[in-house]
Amino acid sequence: METIRLQDIQEAALRLKPHVHRTPVLSSETLNLLCGRKLFFKAEHLQKTGSFKVRGAMNAALQLQAPRGLLTRSSGNHAQGVAFAARTLGLPCTVVMYEDASEVKKQAVRSYGATVVDAGVTHLNADQKVQELMDQTGFTFIHAYENLQVMAGQGTQALELIGQMEAPDAVLVAVGGGGMISGIATVLKSLWPDTQVIGVEPELGNDAQQSLRAGRRVSLAAPPETLADAVRPMSPGVLTFPVMQRLVDDILTVQEETILQAQHLMMRHLKQVVEPTAALPLAAVLEHFHLPERLALFVCGGNWLPE
CATH class of the missing domain: 3.40.50.1100 (Rossmann fold)
Structure with a gap:
């Protein structure tokens, strides 16, 4: 099966340079103290269109x-x-x-x-x-994730991160169909091999977690009813799942109330508007106490308004 390589992502970065922002990495001492971690937020919610997509x-x-x-x-x-x-x-x-x-x-x-x-x-x-x-x-x-060129484009945010900070112990990435984490993992396992790549899903939509544990693509019975509306595919992608199997270290799940709590904390302490899906990585930090000290969190989008 065809897959993406580091070279594909490096070429995508050159192709995209005139068209996208180089997004910053944000931090908050207050969040660091609250979480007992050193957190670095790759701010893709500040990307053109408000998302890494x-x-x-x-x-x-x-x-x-x-x-x-x-x-x-x-x-x-x-x-x-x-x-x-x-x-x-x-x-x-x-x-x-x-x-x-x-x-x-x-x-x-x-x-x-x-x-x-x-x-x-x-x-x-x-x-x-x-x-x-x-x-x-x-x-x-153009499919959202069943497309090698799309997967390669998503990986360019990880190339940027490598030029913006020293290698963290782990990165946390929201997982829907798997295009973003596949691109990111392809970069990081090539250039930061000791950094863990950890996906995060809502408990109500844990198809990727189930799939990795089963060793095959598992499909949910219905689209998950979750606040994280950007990660509602019912199964990982045909193209993305083999990459996830090979390169992703773990996938964690989080509860709906923790997603909401994390979103509020990011808006309060980072002073940034983020959508619930973008709060999945911080929600994992709030729920999973075994995570290491230095963590990079990919903030996937900011297209949200309160109802």
Whole structure:
């Protein structure tokens, strides 16, 4: 099976340099004291479109040959990344979004000029709707994680981190379909081999944890009802899971109330607006006391408004 290499991610970083931000690493002495750890937050919520997802979407789009337009299916952040890439390249874009997806994220997708198709769309029929639109438009579909170019783009945030700090004991990464952690792990296990790569999922959506323990892709019976709406795939990706098996050290789960607590702590002490999914790594620090002292936490997105 095809997979990504460190070289693919290094090439993606050069390709993306004119198009994305080099995001900072933040810290808070108060959070360090509260958690009894030294925490370093890779601030991808300050990325263009408010999420790391633009890295993968743009890397994939830049390598297409004369596409008619771009098409994707996403609950929000990847949708914005693809819409941004389409606008940058002067292409039309259609995004299939679940009917119950965040209105904030739908509005953001439209703000980049994309067409949102959401009427009657659920996790059960979204793929069928995508196929119908591909047949109608001839647009190129960019999957949120089942795409090697997307995975490579997501890994570029880890390349940046290596230039911004000394190697931590471990990094904590939110896990949905596995595109981000696959890219990050590919970089870190090549360049910081002693650093643990640890994924974090909601307890209600622990498909990746179950899959790693079973040694095969496990699928949930239904999309998880979690505050972390950006990590609701029902199973890890076909392309991402082998990378996770090979390079990810562990996957932890956290409770819903801890996700909310971590989100509030980040907004209070880092003074940053983050979405619940971005709080998963800190939630793991709050719940799992065995974690080592120096930790880098990838803050995946900031597309959130209080209801």
